[in-house]
Amino acid sequence: MEHLTKKEVDLVLKLLKLKPKAKVLDLCCGYGRHSIELDQRGYQVTGYDLSKFFIDKAREKSRNLGLKIEFLEGDMRKLPFKNEFDAVINMFTSFGFFKKEVDDLKVLKGVSKALKPNGVFFLDTINREVMVRNFRTKHWVKRKDFVMLEEGFLDLFLGRWESTRTLIFEDNRRRNYSISLRAYSLVEFINLLKEARLTLEGVYGDFDLNQYTIDSPRMIVVARKI
Amino acid sequence: MEHLTKKEVDLVLKLLKLKPKAKVLDLCCGYGRHSIELDQRGYQVTGYDLSKFFIDKAREKSRNLGLKIEFLEGDMRKLPFKNEFDAVINMFTSFGFFKKEVDDLKVLKGVSKALKPNGVFFLDTINREVMVRNFRTKHWVKRKDFVMLEEGFLDLFLGRWESTRTLIFEDNRRRNYSISLRAYSLVEFINLLKEARLTLEGVYGDFDLNQYTIDSPRMIVVARKI
Numbered sequence: 001m002e003h004l005t006k007k008e009v010d011l012v013l014k015l016l017k018l019k020p021k022a023k024v025l026d027l028c029c030g031y032g033r034h035s036i037e038l039d040q041r042g043y044q045v046t047g048y049d050l051s052k053f054f055i056d057k058a059r060e061k062s063r064n065l066g067l068k069i070e071f072l073e074g075d076m077r078k079l080p081f082k083n084e085f086d087a088v089i090n091m092f093t094s095f096g097f098f099k100k101e102v103d104d105l106k107v108l109k110g111v112s113k114a115l116k117p118n119g120v121f122f123l124d125t126i127n128r129e130v131m132v133r134n135f136r137t138k139h140w141v142k143r144k145d146f147v148m149l150e151e152g153f154l155d156l157f158l159g160r161w162e163s164t165r166t167l168i169f170e171d172n173r174r175r176n177y178s179i180s181l182r183a184y185s186l187v188e189f190i191n192l193l194k195e196a197r198l199t200l201e202g203v204y205g206d207f208d209l210n211q212y213t214i215d216s217p218r219m220i221v222v223a224r225k226i
Numbered sequence: 227m228e229h230l231t232k233k234e235v236d237l238v239l240k241l242l243k244l245k246p247k248a249k250v251l252d253l254c255c256g257y258g259r260h261s262i263e264l265d266q267r268g269y270q271v272t273g274y275d276l277s278k279f280f281i282d283k284a285r286e287k288s289r290n291l292g293l294k295i296e297f298l299e300g301d302m303r304k305l306p307f308k309n310e311f312d313a314v315i316n317m318f319t320s321f322g323f324f325k326k327e328v329d330d331l332k333v334l335k336g337v338s339k340a341l342k343p344n345g346v347f348f349l350d351t352i353n354r355e356v357m358v359r360n361f362r363t364k365h366w367v368k369r370k371d372f373v374m375l376e377e378g379f380l381d382l383f384l385g386r387w388e389s390t391r392t393l394i395f396e397d398n399r400r401r402n403y404s405i406s407l408r409a410y411s412l413v414e415f416i417n418l419l420k421e422a423r424l425t426l427e428g429v430y431g432d433f434d435l436n437q438y439t440i441d442s443p444r445m446i447v448v449a450r451k452i
Contacts (some may be wrong), residue, residue: 062355129358129382130356130379132358132359133359133361134438135356135359135440154355154438154440156355156411156412156413156427156429156438156439157412157413157416158413159411159412159413159414185382185385185411185414186382186383186385187382187383187384187385187414188385188414190410203382203383212382213382214358214361214380214382
């Protein structure tokens with residue numbers, strides 16, 4: 001994961017061209033891997049996540065490394081910031097969880113408000129098209145420590161990807177979790193951005209900056225506050 | 227084609243449950259194959275199309291069959307009807323040609339206005355998902371009288387399907403034509419319907435009424451004016 005984090009942060013910085021000590025909001029920071037990497041490269045980071053569990057983890061890790069990163073627990077629909085950040089990042093498929101599209105719009109409006117004028121938004125999420133293209137209702141994935149059964153369903157009426165994952169470890173221990181995500185097409189997402197007064201600057205298909213296509217592993221979007 | 231027309235009209239009538247002599251607008255009627263079939267089954271049909279060429283053909287065919295169908299030449303964004311029809315049908319991929327989404331919305335608003343209260347709209351178009359799923363930039367199709375080379379491109383920024391087709395006949399004669407279509411996902415289309423005050427009633431994947439899925443050959447939508 002660490003190598004991946006470095007690579008992702010490299011790309012964020014390459015695309016966003018932030019000034020030294022720029023202020024960055026890591027929206028849905030989880031346990032803070034990007035926040036920490038950005039702080040270590042000299043940026044002023046605020047991590048924000050709904051999960052107390054993750055925020056506690058992030059704080060602990062940050063403290064152990066002798067860093068002073070601000071980590072806040074909160075709902076991404078209710079961002080409490082105004083004209084504060086040079087950049088907001090939202091990494092690793094952390095957009096579209098809410099049942100209603102209007103909530104996703106609230107998030108983007110909050111991002112727009114949190115940004116300084118000319119501030120920039122970076123989003124890294126799934127590519128709806130590749131998902132449709134390769135969709136199987138059931139498939140197995142082999143990882144180092146476990147095998148995973150993914151059982152998926154695309155709700156075309158709601159534009160949502162519903163997935164249940166069962167991880168089976170070598171000692172036969174099992175872990176289940178579900179994903180329910182509004183999978184926006186690029187054109188839909190651009191329309192949402194517009195409504196939040198953010199202007200599209202670029203779209204990429206992966207962290208190597210390849211072109212975004214129906215076969216791209218990711219949909220990476222850069223947008224700017226006007 | 228005649229067998230196909232009968233089958234398509236069968237389904238329209240089965241789903242729309244129109245009363246005898248109900249008034250039907252065949253929007254983008256082309257040379258009138260559905261208009262004529264519906265007239266012959268006792269409905270009062272108006273055919274509407276942008277193309278003078280097609281309207282002339284439709285009138286001629288209708289006259290030759292001794293029918294009195296009204297065929298009108300006009301822009302689908304400027305429908306001149308108000309509370310007039312029990313049903314509007316739009317068949318055979320005739321939606322999404324305009325460069326701007328607002329024009330597609332104009333069409334739907336015109337449809338809504340043209341319908342009587344409780345009137346019903348039937349649309350039969352491509353399924354964006356199956357297109358993404360099976361997309362190839364170049365492929366050959368073999369038909370009875372010709373082979374066709376289809377060269378396609380999906381513009382994900384605009385949500386458009388751009389395609390150039392070259393038909394090569396046995397005598398080496400060639401014919402070219404292009405298609406440029408805003409390919410709406412179901413959820414996008416439902417949002418457009420709502421804006422035009424039409425309520426979704428059903429979605430089907432083909433003319434056999436199979437469920438609409440990412441692999442359906444068509445996206446067939448039935449919506450009602452509230």
